[in-house]
Amino acid sequence: MKIANIEAYWLRCPIDSHKQHRSDYGLLTHFDMTLVVVTTDTGLQGFGEAKAAVGSSGSCASIVSCVEQDIKPLLVGRDVEEITQNWEIIYNGSRDHYALSQGRKFPILGRRGLTISALSGVDTALWDIKGKILNTPVVNLLGGPCRDRMEAYASGGWADAENIGDQLQGYVDKGFNGVKMRVGIMDNSVEYSVKRVKAARAALDDNIKLMLDAHGTFSVPEAKKFSRYVEDCNIYWFEEPISPDNKKGTAEVRRDTFIPIAAGESEYSAFDMRDLVAENAVDVLQPDCAIVGGISEAMKTAHLADIYQIELAPHCWGSAFSFMAGLSVAFASPAARVIEFSSGGNPMMYDLINEKIEVVEGHLLAPSKPGLGITPNWDFVNEFKQ
Numbered sequence: 001m002k003i004a005n006i007e008a009y010w011l012r013c014p015i016d017s018h019k020q021h022r023s024d025y026g027l028l029t030h031f032d033m034t035l036v037v038v039t040t041d042t043g044l045q046g047f048g049e050a051k052a053a054v055g056s057s058g059s060c061a062s063i064v065s066c067v068e069q070d071i072k073p074l075l076v077g078r079d080v081e082e083i084t085q086n087w088e089i090i091y092n093g094s095r096d097h098y099a100l101s102q103g104r105k106f107p108i109l110g111r112r113g114l115t116i117s118a119l120s121g122v123d124t125a126l127w128d129i130k131g132k133i134l135n136t137p138v139v140n141l142l143g144g145p146c147r148d149r150m151e152a153y154a155s156g157g158w159a160d161a162e163n164i165g166d167q168l169q170g171y172v173d174k175g176f177n178g179v180k181m182r183v184g185i186m187d188n189s190v191e192y193s194v195k196r197v198k199a200a201r202a203a204l205d206d207n208i209k210l211m212l213d214a215h216g217t218f219s220v221p222e223a224k225k226f227s228r229y230v231e232d233c234n235i236y237w238f239e240e241p242i243s244p245d246n247k248k249g250t251a252e253v254r255r256d257t258f259i260p261i262a263a264g265e266s267e268y269s270a271f272d273m274r275d276l277v278a279e280n281a282v283d284v285l286q287p288d289c290a291i292v293g294g295i296s297e298a299m300k301t302a303h304l305a306d307i308y309q310i311e312l313a314p315h316c317w318g319s320a321f322s323f324m325a326g327l328s329v330a331f332a333s334p335a336a337r338v339i340e341f342s343s344g345g346n347p348m349m350y351d352l353i354n355e356k357i358e359v360v361e362g363h364l365l366a367p368s369k370p371g372l373g374i375t376p377n378w379d380f381v382n383e384f385k386q
Contacts, residue, residue, distance in 0.1 A: 001080045001133065005039040006122060008050070008067035010060035010386040011348070019345030023158055024186040024215050025057065033290075033319040033348050034060040035376060036067055036121030040080050044132060047376060048124030049322040050117045051290040054266050056317065056346070061386070066118035075122070081133065083126045087296050090119045116268040116293050123294025124325045124372075131371035138325070138372055142299055142332035145366040150330060152359050153209060155317060156343035157181025161196045165203025168210075171343055175362040178209030178236065178338055183226070184217035194229040201233040209338070213239040216266065220249045227257035237262040237284050237313075251281040262286055265315035269293050270300035277308050288315035289325035298326065302333035309335075316340040319348035320357060324372040331366050339364055351380050 012032050022028070034050040050067065052060045074089055085100070092099040095106035108115065131138045139145050154171035157164060157180055168179045181200055183193040193214075201210060212235055218226060223241035237260040241253045244266040254261040262284035267273055269292060276282050287301040298314060305312040312335040314326030330336035341359055342349060349357065353374045357364075367373050 001044070002041045003038060003075050003078050003080050004041040006067060006072040006075060007037045007039070008064040008118075008121065009035045009037070009381060010064050011035055011352070011381060011384045012386050013347045013351070013380075013384045015345035015347065022186070023182050024184060024217050028057055028344065031056045031346060031348050032058055032060055034063040034067070034121060035319070035321070035352075035381065036125050038080070038122060038125040038129060040129065044129060046125035046127070046129030046132065046371065047321055047374075048121040048128065048294065048325070049290040049319045050121030051288065051318060051322070052117065054288070054291065054315075056348075062114055063118050063121075066114055067121065070115070071118055071122055080126060080129055083123065083130065083296065086126060087119065087123055087293070090115070090122070112268040117291055120290050120292065120294040120297075123296050124289055124321065127295045127325075128371040135370050137328070137367040137369060138295065139328040139331045139367050142295070142328060145331040146334050146336075147331065147366070149360075149363040149365050150336065151177060151338045152341040152362060152364050153178030153180055153211065153338050154343040155180045155340045157200070158186075161192065161199045164196050164200045168200050169203055172204065172208055175359065176341075177207070177362045178211065179204070180211035180213055180239070180340070182215065183212050184214035186217070190218070190222050190226050190229070193226055197230045197233055197235075206234060209236040210234065211236050211239060211262075214241050216240040216243045218242050220246070220252055223253045224256045227253065227259055231257065231259060235259045239263065239284075239286070240265070247275055247279045247281050250276070251279040254281055254283070260284055260311075262313065264301070265291070267292060270297045270304065273301045273304055277304055277310065282310060284311040284313050286313050286315045287326075287329070288318070288322065289329065290318050290322040295325050295329060298329045299332070302329055302335060305335035306333060312336040313338060313340065317342050320350075320353045320374050321372065323349060323357065324367065324374055327364060328367055328372070351377065353377060
């Protein structure tokens with residue numbers, strides 16, 4: 001079965017005003033994503049997501065161009081089931097024959113950023129197709145689920161100190177036993193972030209997991225100071241305390257606190273994940289399947305986590321397609337314990353697809369449908385494509 005076509009669609013959907021939130025990224029009024037569609041010569045289609053930004057708002061025009069102008073010519077006519085070889089062809093470009101004959105990479109200059117994001121969507125779509133060909137869920141292609149269900153945590157938490165407790169408790173009331181809140185530069189001071197965290201912890205039962213996400217906005221001294229002040233708040237992890245460009249600084253923050261440090265959502269390829277591990281910078285690795293290089297690189301990250309006894313927690317803030325990709329990786333990895341479930345306004349998790357993704361008593365069940373198990377609502381795609 002051959003690849004006949006590869007398409008990409010930039011989707012931009014407005015978020016209802018009552019579901020909008022404000023963070024260091026500003027007021028989120030729209031949700032953007034790039035839907036990647038791979039079609040075989042038999043008409044079978046696979047779907048994936050590529051991201052132009054870690055957040056959920058941003059122009060995807062360059063991603064669309066990269067998929068259709070750069071990647072498509074390399075893969076049309078190739079065997080759709082040769083996922084690894086197709087990945088290497090994109091990553092190594094005109095020198096792919098050297099890479100495959102010598103057993104090491106000869107990467108193109110765009111081995112980070114835009115190209116890898118675009119590759120992510122294509123790679124995930126190819127896994128989706130292979131699962132459909134074999135009539136089995138992607139998780140089975142990755143070795144099968146390590147568990148029947150996995151705990152989900154509600155990812156949100158933008159309210160001020162007076163209301164953050166009620167906001168997070170609202171997630172708990174829906175059945176979640178873990179919640180994540182945002183901190184950092186959006187609060188204007190370390191002290192106010194601390195105040196919000198202490199208010200959150202006071203409002204929640206001790207058995208509720210509380211994660212903190214600074215979106216990489218603290219400086220190293222600020223992250224250390226913040227960590228010291230919230231060490232008595234029973235924090236499950238502190239995510240992206242400082243800029244992802246400063247892995248040594250992240251390691252320095254980690255050495256200064258016993259709060260587990262999480263990072264990885266901003267990283268491209270398993271090489272970046274390796275560097276985080278080599279720097280002793282993290283306790284939790286968080287690959288995003290729409291950024292890191294697709295399901296293929298996310299699984300390499302999962303193996304790293306397993307080998308180095310680090311928790312795996314895929315970053316699943318995006319559309320239903322990157323969510324199901326991350327979910328499949330998490331279920332296939334012994335190192336994964338919890339899965340992120342976005343609690344902000346997110347039409348790409350619900351309105352974009354024909355199926356319904358549900359959390360049952362705070363847990364997600366192992367995927368059971370062929371491929372990723374979801375399909376796009378083409379009426380939605382046609383309405384919101386740019």
